[in-house]
Amino acid sequence: MVRRCPRDAAVTRERILASAELLFERQGVQSVTLEQVAGAIAMTRGAIYGHFRSRADLLAAVMARAEAHIAGRLAAFAGNGRGAARSDLEHALAAMLRDEAVLRYAGIVLGLLHHACTPACELCQLTLHIRARSRALCDGLGRLLGDQDKAVLLAAHLWGLLCARSLWLAPVDLAGCVEPLLRLYGE
Numbered sequence: 001m002v003r004r005c006p007r008d009a010a011v012t013r014e015r016i017l018a019s020a021e022l023l024f025e026r027q028g029v030q031s032v033t034l035e036q037v038a039g040a041i042a043m044t045r046g047a048i049y050g051h052f053r054s055r056a057d058l059l060a061a062v063m064a065r066a067e068a069h070i071a072g073r074l075a076a077f078a079g080n081g082r083g084a085a086r087s088d089l090e091h092a093l094a095a096m097l098r099d100e101a102v103l104r105y106a107g108i109v110l111g112l113l114h115h116a117c118t119p120a121c122e123l124c125q126l127t128l129h130i131r132a133r134s135r136a137l138c139d140g141l142g143r144l145l146g147d148q149d150k151a152v153l154l155a156a157h158l159w160g161l162l163c164a165r166s167l168w169l170a171p172v173d174l175a176g177c178v179e180p181l182l183r184l185y186g187e
Contacts, residue, residue: 021065059123093158
């Protein structure tokens with residue numbers, strides 16, 4: 001058996017995650033198997049198991065990447081810690097809605113939240129985690145906007161836009177929706 005260095009393992013893990021994200025986005029969370037992820041990057045299913053214990057473990061890693069990416073985007077909201085100025089908020093929202101990775105992750109999360117649950121469901125824990133993180137997101141947005149009710153509504157509107165876009169039901173450039181949204185919330 002050939003031993004690989006940690007850098008090689010990290011590169012392989014990154015290839016697996018990128019392949020999984022692409023397949024989850026294109027085919028949906030329900031229909032993608034570890035064999036398909038492995039086949040897309042000319043690996044074996046056993047090689048995938050060297051990095052992830054199960055499909056749920058792979059999905060959890062994809063969700064962790066999504067969470068980190070979106071958290072990075074939301075950090076732009078924080079500004080000076082006293083709340084976001086309208087121009088900062090508008091710029092940060094527009095950047096988020098133009099971000100292809102955010103759109104891809106929204107589609108994956110949407111598929112995960114609407115999975116067909118079975119008695120031996122491996123995805124329900126991920127769903128619970130996503131719901132808890134979305135509540136934390138609304139709380140953080142509430143602190144930035146100074147109004148929790150507005151934050152929840154803004155988050156719901158953003159989620160709706162992202163989901164509609166991931167289903168190709170909304171315009172390609174969602175950034176044009178930011179100014180009307182902020183006007184709606186009196187920002």
